[in-house]
Amino acid sequence: MSERNDPIAHPSPSIADLRRLTPARVGLGRAGASLTTQALLDFTLDHARARDAVHAPFEATAIVAALVEQGLAAVVVSSLVADRADYLKRPDLGRKLAPESQNLLEAHGSAGCDIALVIADGLSPAAVNAHALGLVAALLPKLDGLSVGPVTVASGARVALGDEIGTLLHARMSIVLIGERPGLSAPHSLGAYVTVAPKPGRSDAERNCVSNIQSAGLSFDEAAVKIAWLAREGLRRGITGVTLKDESGLQLAAPAAKPD
Known part of the structure; x- marks a missing residue:
């Protein structure tokens, strides 16, 4: 039977359909051998946003104040590093x-904890300025029963700074929430x-990463479920990284047990 007469056949998606499904650059078109003016302007704008994200000031004081207001030690x-360059x-x-930071954490780490956040x-x-506090608020309730040291x-x-922080706080695990390398369609993505x-x-192969936490990616609740699952299973099994696969989705998809 030809596709024309097949009632089950579906038309192939158009370029416009694909554009609605992804922020990636699809079917930009061209003017001669170059991009169209609009595509070039969009690219230039997104590139500027990515650069701005890299060089944005870190609002550490405001983040600490918000954490303290929520009753958290920070x-x-x-x-x-001396500066952003x-x-x-x-x-x-x-x-x-830095040496003074080492001394500060040593003073906080004598009791030990399950997690250095x-x-x-x-x-x-x-x-981080945009998303860290929202993710912390979603994550901490899901870590109930685990002791969390002062939020650092x-x-x-860099990511590996969490290894030294975790050591000084005598933590069984570190969870580092950090700004990811900006992309041209995602300048404000948290990992x-x-x-x-x-x-x-520790090598990167010994870590698990939950990426693309942002308004157009993983929500705070979705990310918190994944992070908490990895934390609990990592502590239970004593492993993280390539030997620990994220199965939080299977847990969410499992049917609820029927009452007796």
């Missing part, structure tokens, strides 16, 4: 705490990195 630390040129310095500026301070707000931070038994020298 401490401010910094890495070895130094941060971009020397990723290694963003993985090490870190809010870090990363490559998009704008994302870290400036000039969460979960690492069991944090210590300097």
Whole structure:
């Protein structure tokens, strides 16, 4: 039977249909050998937004004030980077705490905790300013029963800074909420990195990442479910990273048990 006479056949999606499904650049068209004027202007605008996100000031003081207002203990630390230019040129310095920050955390870490929760500026301070507090509010209730140390707000931070922070706080696990590298369609995306038994020298293969936490990606509640599942299973099994697969979706999809 030909497709024309097949009642089940569906027309192929148009370029307009694809554009509605994704913020990615699809079917931009061209003017001669170049992009159309509108496509070029859109690209230039998104590129400027990504650059602005990287260089946005980190609102650490405001974040700490909001955490304290919610009744949470918070401490401010910094890495070895001197400024934003130094941060971009020397990723290694963003993985090490400044000496005064080491001393500060040592004073808070004697009791130990299950989880060291870190809010870090990363490559998009704008994302952290916009989303970190909302994610913390959604996440903490789902970590009920686990002890969470003082929330550490870290400036000039790379993901691995959470390893040293977790060590100094004597934490069984670190959860680092950090601004992700801005994309041309997602300049304000937040990521969460979960690492069991944090210590300097951990590799990225030993972490789990929940990515794309933003208004056009994962919601705070969706991300909190994934992070909490990884945290509990990571602590229970003593593993994170490539050996721990995120099965939180299976848990949500499981049918509820029928009452007796």
